[in-house]
Amino acid sequence: MSNHASAPNPASRPASSPASPRRPRTQTIDCALGQNAYAIVVGVELGEKIVQYVRGAIDRDKVVILSSPKVAQFHVGPLKSALEQAGCEIDVILFPDSEEYKILPTVTAIAENLAEIGCDRHTLLINCGGGVVCDMGGFVGATYMRGVRWINLPTTLLAQCDAGFGGKTGVNLDIGKNLVGVFRQPAAVFSDINYLLTLAEDEYKNGLAEVVKYGMIWDEGLMRYLERNVAKVLNRNLSTMTAIVRRCTRIKAEIVARDEQEAGTRRVLNFGHTIGHALETATGYQRFRHGFCISVGMVAETLLALKMELIESPTLERLEKLLDRLGLPRAADDIDIDRIMNAMTQDKKRRHGRHNLILPLGVGEVCEVEDVPPNLLREVLEEVIVTFDW
Numbered sequence: 001m002s003n004h005a006s007a008p009n010p011a012s013r014p015a016s017s018p019a020s021p022r023r024p025r026t027q028t029i030d031c032a033l034g035q036n037a038y039a040i041v042v043g044v045e046l047g048e049k050i051v052q053y054v055r056g057a058i059d060r061d062k063v064v065i066l067s068s069p070k071v072a073q074f075h076v077g078p079l080k081s082a083l084e085q086a087g088c089e090i091d092v093i094l095f096p097d098s099e100e101y102k103i104l105p106t107v108t109a110i111a112e113n114l115a116e117i118g119c120d121r122h123t124l125l126i127n128c129g130g131g132v133v134c135d136m137g138g139f140v141g142a143t144y145m146r147g148v149r150w151i152n153l154p155t156t157l158l159a160q161c162d163a164g165f166g167g168k169t170g171v172n173l174d175i176g177k178n179l180v181g182v183f184r185q186p187a188a189v190f191s192d193i194n195y196l197l198t199l200a201e202d203e204y205k206n207g208l209a210e211v212v213k214y215g216m217i218w219d220e221g222l223m224r225y226l227e228r229n230v231a232k233v234l235n236r237n238l239s240t241m242t243a244i245v246r247r248c249t250r251i252k253a254e255i256v257a258r259d260e261q262e263a264g265t266r267r268v269l270n271f272g273h274t275i276g277h278a279l280e281t282a283t284g285y286q287r288f289r290h291g292f293c294i295s296v297g298m299v300a301e302t303l304l305a306l307k308m309e310l311i312e313s314p315t316l317e318r319l320e321k322l323l324d325r326l327g328l329p330r331a332a333d334d335i336d337i338d339r340i341m342n343a344m345t346q347d348k349k350r351r352h353g354r355h356n357l358i359l360p361l362g363v364g365e366v367c368e369v370e371d372v373p374p375n376l377l378r379e380v381l382e383e384v385i386v387t388f389d390w
């Protein structure tokens with residue numbers, strides 16, 4: 001599965017998408033983490049700002065762009081040229097960015113490549129790509145020679161709203177997602193909304209699931225905004241998407257600043273992910289995209305909240321209606337429920353062998369429920385794993 005559409009043509013955005021009359025304002029959001037603090041710049045056409053940043057860091061002996069062949073078709077050439085024109089010497093390392101390559105052998109291959117081209121502790125890495133590039137590039141950055149500096153240029157909606165910042169880096173094991181990794185923050189993040197215009201449709205929708213998650217866990221206003229602007233969202237209107245990425249970035253930055261290493265508050269970001277990750281693991285990371293699993297996971301976990309009498313049915317109906325309108329799935333078909341239950345037992349979010357889940361108390365509010373009975377989990381899985389054409 002690749003992130004970006006196959007034709008390297010930004011004009012390939014949906015025909016009905018009205019060009020934005022004015023360029024949306026660029027904003028910088030602080031991820032306020034004391035000595036690990038950094039800026040997340042959100043806007044359109046950020047090339048110049050990226051070049052300025054890298055030039056400012058050019059005491060670094062080497063600058064290396066880590067990306068994937070697919071993303072490189074669109075974005076690495078222009079970035080490399082702009083940096084070279086500004087006097088930087090740039091190396092590029094490309095690696096596959098699908099979830100099944102987010103594994104330790106890929107990390108080893110990248111690290112060996114860095115060593116071969118003479119990178120040392122003063123090297124600056126630029127991770128240019130989606131969630132896999134940011135997660136794995138971050139892990140390389142955090143561990144190569146015990147840590148080098150890196151910046152993230154998230155190119156997918158999912159990475160701009162989630163994986164591109166917050167400091168979770170790592171890779172998957174066969175038995176579970178993200179089971180090897182470290183918390184370590186990037187030096188800066190540049191989320192250029194223009195990158196979203198080249199995304200393949202299903203990759204774009206993949207990110208929309210995480211956007212809905214922020215509405216459900218934190219911000220009823222965001223949920224309303226999405227409900228009112230479905231057409232603009234689906235048409236990738238630049239102003240609308242800038243506003244949405246900014247809002248999601250602010251929410252996550254606030255959560256991460258309160259709880260960098262997921263001791264408490266940050267766990268709210270896992271809404272939809274306990275069941276969603278288990279769906280991904282049970283299907284070998286290949287059949288369904290992350291966001292699609294999170295979409296089904298959010299429905300299942302909201303259904304669980306309904307069964308536990310934490311919410312009333314309008315909360316579930318509102319979530320399902322928005323997911324439908326955005327073209328996101330509420331159910332999956334043909335997955336063995338025992339495999340999903342097994343995958344949940346490997347989840348790193350489990351504590352003392354118990355299933356602790358983030359469940360909604362309404363739209364915009366969640367709580368952590370400890371020790372959810374496995375039979376109840378099975379019951380909701382039986383409702384969302386059905387024959388359904390998506």
Ligand code: GLY
Pocket residue numbers: 162163166168266269270
């Ligand atoms: N992706 C969830 C987190 O960053 O905590």
